[in-house]
Each structure stands twice: as C-alpha cells, then as structure tokens.
Amino acid sequence: MRIYEDLRVVQTRVGILQSLVAGLIVLLIIHFWTLQVVRAKYFRALAENNRSRLVTLAAPRGPLLDRNGRVLVENRPSFNVLLTPEDAEDLDGTVAKLGRTLGMGEAQLRERLVRRAQFRPVVVKADAPLADVAALEARRVELRAVSVEVVPLRSYPLAAAAAHALGRVGEVTERQLQSPEFSDLQQGALVGQAGLESQYNRSLMGKDGYRRVIVNSRGLEVAEADRRSPVDGPSLTLTLDSHLQAAMDRAFAGRAGSAVALDPQTGEILAMTSTPAYDPNKFSTGIEPALWGRLSTDPGTPLVNRVIQGQYSPGSTFKLVMATAALEEGIISPDTTFYCPGYLSVYNTVFRCHKASGHGVVNVHQALALSCNVFFYQLGMRLEINRIAAYAKRLGLGAPTGIDLPYEAGGLIPSPEWKLRVQKAPWYGGETVSVSIGQGQVNVTPLQMARLAAVIANGGKLVRPHLVRSRGGQPVSEEAPPDQGFKPQVLQVVRSGMAAVVAEGTGGRARLPGIVVCGKTGSAQVVAKSRFDKTPTLTSVLPHGWFVAFAPAENPRIALAVLVEHGGSGGEGAAPVAHEILAAFFGLKAPTEPGVAGVTDPETED
C-alpha cells in the first residue's frame, strides 16, 4: 500500500459534495420557514378542522295535544338505514346485498345514491322495521358501509283524519332556505310544511344544541370541548277534540267536502276536516318527493284545506245574513209577510223560487224554515247591495277570519264599488236579487259560515276561530271578541227561524233527540261548467250541499258548518253529516240510517 496517495482531486470533489449537502439543507430550512411561519395560520386552521367536529343536538319537536291532553302529534323513535358509498370496498356488492336484506330493488337503491354530497351517508330506507335492523346487524361485517341511526319521527296517530289542521313536516326546501325565516337552518332540516306544523314551526322546533368534540383520525370522539344543550320545542295544547275530530272524518265516509265545528262563545275550533285528505305520516321521513308531486296534481286536491281555502257560493245559508240585516234595519218586523207565488218578476227577469207553486204568505220565521227565495228577493231589493255587503262583513264574511293557519282565503262579498274596480262594469239591480239568496259573486269559506253560526248563537260576538289553547303549559290569551252590536231580539228571531229549519223545515235530517238543533240548509250552484264538460260524471253536476248549525238552542255549545261537494241539496247532502257530527259531540249514538225516522222533507230547495 502506498503511503502517500494523491488525494487532491478527492478532497476538491468532497468539497463540492459538502456544498451540495449544505445547499440542500438550507433549501429545506427555507421551505420549512414558509410552511411553519408564513403559512402557519392556514395549516393551523386545517389541523383544527381535523380535530374538532360540531355535532348538532337536535331539539325534539314539540308535541301537539288535543284539548283533553290526548296526543295528536308526537315523536316516535325510528330507524334509518344509511349507506356511505365511500366506505364501501365493493359498492356493487354492497348494494346487491343491501337490496336483498331490505327487500328493495337495486334500481330503487341506486336512485337514492344519485344527487348527494360526497362522504355523507345517504338514507336508503327511512323508518325501517325492526326486522330489517336485526338482519343488518347480523351482516354487519359484510356491510361495513351500512349503518343504522335512530331518529325521532313525527307521528300522527289520527293519520288522514286531522291532516289539514295539524299539517305535516318535510325537509326545508331550497326556496325556504333562501328566505330570512329559515336562513339559519341547514339543508335536510325538518320544518313544518302545512297546517299548525307550519304556523307554529319556530316555536315547535325548539332550539338545537351542539357539541364540539375532539375526534381522532378514525372519527372516534376523544373529548368534548364545548356543548350547548338543546331546548325542547314546547308542546301545544290545541282546542281540537280528537274524538270529535275522528267522528267528523268518519261522517264524511269518503265524500269530498269539509266541516268545521267551533265553540260559539270562544271561537275555539273543536274539529276541522277536509276531504279527501292525505296521511301526514308519509311525509315525516322527508324522503318521498314523488308523494308530494302525486298529491299536488291529484284532481281531488287532497292538499287543499277546504275549510279555509275552499271558496263556495253560500246559497241559501246566506239568507241568515239577509234576515239579520232586514230585521236590524227595521225593513221588516217578525210579523212582516210577503206573498210567494213561486217566482218574482223584476228587472225584466223572472227569478224563481224552488217551489214552483209558491209558498204563499210567509213571514221571516217561515221563510227561513222553508228557505223561500221570493221572501228574500223582496228583502234584497229593499236593503240594496251596499247594506247587504255591510251586514255580510259585520257578520265576518268576505275577509279572512284570522285563524292561526297559513294561507286562509278571504272569500268575496260583491259591491258596486268592487264590481267597478275589478270588472270595470256598473252594478245591475238583478245582481242584488241573486245575491239575496247567496248566488252570483258571493263566495265564502266553510270556516266563515261556521263562525256566522257562532255569531248568531252567541248574541253577536265576532269570535276569532283559533286552534291553540296553551303553549308549553302557558294559556294563550285570546282577546275578547268584538260585539257587533246586533239587537238581541233580532238574533232571537233568526235563531228561532233556524230552530224551525231543523224542527219542521229543510234541515230535518239534522234533528237530534232531546236537543234543539238550529240550522240552515243551502246549496251552492256549481259555477265552473267547463270543468264538468271535462269530467261529465253524474255526481259532478250536482250542487254542493251546505248545512250551518249550532246547538243546543239555549246556551249553544257548538257551531258548525258542513259542506259536501256535489252532495245535492243541503238538506239531503249536508244535514245528515251534520247530524252525525252533532250526535258524536253530544255523546248520542248515531242511528244507522242518517235520516231520523219520521222526518219528511217539506220541500226540496232550489
């Protein structure tokens, strides 16, 4: 081995290597400076985002109870089957297995997987039965991407029978999220979408809480950093009576129409039904978009609450307004009589009474009982349209009643001023004659007519129909109803006429044993002829039958309006329904045959 090797080249080149290494390490240090000092804030936010999760603690929605504390709406625990596609090693296999386990088609499952956010579980089956949950539990290992969550589900024990008053819940819509009212909500939140659920949505929702938790890389919670407990939505105690509600729904026996009953002294609504209806339970899971589409295009309009949104000609029930106005104005006394020859010929038109041979000489009592048109034509011509309209409005027609439900219609009481403004035409005297018997442009809602019965029953107090008695145990104060200032003796005459309607007149089928029922029949001519040309079934040409009533005659406890669509005359179509409702209210056994034996129809109106 040589002692002196020439190492100069080696030494120079080692120097180059040293510089190279030093240069690389300096570059690394500069890079760490940018990461740890320049961009530290950005990465700190990412680390924080990694470690903490905000878990919403959903506040249970407040339950709805009837006036006696019976449950109308509650939350029941239900199971949702979730699938997180990102967690599946073999998505096709998982979907196939899941389909077999749940008894669902693969196409149906796949449909659920479209349109969704990444890494978020999808509800593939809502409100799954316990058997499904057990079956999934047994296949836990093969179906790792599948999980089951327990969620409170809005439950409506009366199902369709109280659908329109109670309403329904559904996922908050895109449009709602953009409105200020819902701006604080997240997509997927359940909100009231109709009825009381919508009207009192904010109160019922309570206040969601949250937990800020520290999670490890597997998503397991290791600590809780912060929490706010949820505040339960307070319960609402309603004015509804669930038994009466169910009975009212049964009384319709599948026919289309609506009915509403209220306490004439307070305006508390005891029951309200609109048919056809829908089962609000079906909306609770929030994953049935097709259902809404189907119901909203149904020609039977099951989503419409006819009690407050159905606008109909009042027909002969409007004669209550006419009688009250004429008596109050002193145009007639209880003894004033008119002669009915079966028609009235004025303004070059022949206005017919429904009894062609005429009722002969009748006073207001008889005219109400027999629903004589000619008598009320005479009143109309004497009152004239402006006074008729004023009295109709004093009795609460032509404007929303202010019920605590969304989207209430106002109806219409025509006047020359209205006609000039809207139709740009002068008022004709003949129109006044039509209005006198509730035809023509007059439109009312069943709720307005029930309230009219209440106002007559309670001596002239314009009560506000409402559905909530107390919220979270605190009674909701109701302002004293304004007294409309009718003379007591005037209303007494109208009431006795209404008693005669049931006792001896057109409303005999509403008669109750032992209880004096006051009522008034009516039939609304079906206006839209074009619709019937499209669906020319036999029943669709029949007029809608009205029956408005209160009972008992002394100290009335219930005021009622019933409308049966295409039910024919009020006496035949609506009075039997009212009879069943009243019988249920007074705890009487409803007879098998709706018409009480021995009742004969003195007349068939219009």
Next chain:
Amino acid sequence: MAIDRRLLVNVDWVLLGVTLLLTGLGVLTILSAAHSGHGSGLYLKQLYLVGLGLPCLLVSLLVDYRRLADRAVPLYLLAVGALLYVLFFGPRIAATRRWISLGSFHGTLQLQPSELVKLVAALFVAKVFAESRSETLGLRDVVGPGAAVGLLALLIAAEPDLGTAFCLIPLFLSVAFLAGLRMKAVLALFVVLLMVGGLGWQFALKDYQKTRIYTFLDPSLDPKGAGYQKIQSQIAVGSGGLLGKGYKQGSQAQLGYLPARHTDFVFSVLAEEMGFVGVLTVLALYLLLLWRMLETAQLARDRVGAFLAAGIAATFAFQVVYNVAMVAGLLPVKGLPLPLMSYGGSSILSSLLAVGLILNVRMRRFAN
C-alpha cells in the same frame, strides 16, 4: 488486538456527540408519538436498540477499516446471499419480504438485511474504486462496479423496498465522482438512470407505488388514500408554527392523523410539537453531522478511507434530505426512515455502525 492510545485521541468526539444527541432526540420524539395505547413501549425498545448499537459501534472501531475493506468481496457475496434468503424465505409482512426473524425480544425481533447491505455496499464500492489506478474514470470503468451494486439494488427493490434500493444510487455516484469520474460520464450516468427509471415505471413498479407518485403530484386525487399521508404530514408541520404546540401536544400526532408517526414521519411529529425552532435545531445538527462525515473523507489518509466515508455520508445525506423533504410534502411518500431518529432496530443499528465506520476512518488518519 490492542488499541493505540493515539487512536482514541483522534476519535471525532463532535461526530459521536451529535450522533448521540440526534439519537436521544429520536427516542424522545418516539416517546411523544407513541406514548399511549399499544405503541407506548416503543421508545423503550428503541432505547434498548441504541444500547445494543453503541457497543457494536465501539467494537467496530477496534477493527481497522482497511481490514474490513479487504474483505469487501466475501462480504458482498454474503450480502447477496442474505438478500436472496430474505426474498425466498423471509416472513411475509404487509406484502413484503424484507426481514430475517431473529427470535423474540420485547415482541418479535427482526433484522432487515438491506439496512446492513448499505454498509457492505459502501465498503465494496470504496474498495473497488480505490484499487483503480487511473486518474480519471470513463463510463467503461464504472460498468463493472455499477452492475455489482445494481444487483444489490435490484434484490432490495424486489422485496420490495424501493427507498433503501434508491440509497445505493447516491452511494455509488458520489464515490465514482470522487474517484475521478469525468463530468461527461456523470451526466451520461444520469441519462442511463433516467431511462432505467422510465423502464422501471413501465414494468417494475407495483400499482400502489404508481398511485403514490400520481397522488404526490396531485394529492386531491385521493385525499383519503395515498395522498392522505402527505396532506396530514404537511398539516402537522405547518400547524406547528414557529414554536410548536409543545411536547406531546401535537393534535395531528396525538390524535392519530399522522401515519407512521414514530417511523418514517417522526420528523413530522417533531416539527408539529417543537415548531420551526425545533426543525432548525435538528436540521443544523444533521448538517453538522454530514459536514463532519464529509470532512472525514477529506482528512482520510487513503482513497479507501475517503471513499468509504464519502459513500456513507452520501447515503446518509440522501436519506436525511429525502425523508425531511417527504415530510414537508416536497417528495413522494416512500418507506425511508430518518437515520438515527426514526424508530426501527435495523435502521438504528446500521446508522450507528455507519457512524462507527466514519469514526474508524478519521481516527486512523495518521496511523500507518
């Protein structure tokens, strides 16, 4: 064999000190990275291994490095044999065959021969080039040794352990460079390596390896998969800030977001908990370590010593730079430990022995 007192005087205490300091910092960081759960004893195991490695280092000083270099060829053959053995008979762990089982000691004790093969390769390359008599080397002169080292690299790559296989490239290149390889030849070698790399990409790389490289180029391709490690490591480093989150306080490390945090990503834990100040300190220590190693190559009394020291230093430098750059998200994730700091028996043993070899060269720079 008695040891000359003069030799002891010439031991590079700075290099030894820095080595012990980095090893100690490694143990502390491993303790932080895995102080709870089933990994809580890992720092202790690392401590035992250091305790085992240091005597080995001292014993290795007794043997003159030239004696070792003289046995480079038989050692080389032994290395090939060991690698073949691992490839065919080694236990299969995580789809790789890298280990020889050595029985049981605080869990199973396994030796990764490829770590020690690096040292054998350094001895072999140093010896071969030291014996070359020409002033300058052309491409033709490096084909032979290149093929020999390439065989080792291929055997390691087949385990597969690409990271360790790659370490042999800087080793070979730097020694060839010092041995007088012409600049033109250095460039030509680069071209050859690139072509080999291209062919390797086409035929040799496994799918998971390709995905790693793809996702390195665009981590958002697979944020939960192969890009995850890079993203999480960058978050850990960046969120450490100037002063760090404090020892055992790193949320990325402690909550398990960092993968392989006591092995390949141990530097990431340090960066998160000790901040830029800690990073600066440790990188300065590594620079000092590498500087002293290369200085040894300058001071060596003969070519074998210079080449041995430089080859080992180059391997070390490559591993440190690659690992730290990977932790910072600059290079694709590869299973390449940080010498002296990462958890792992074979790695720590091989690193300490490597330091020993360099001390060996330096202390004998005056000896005959």
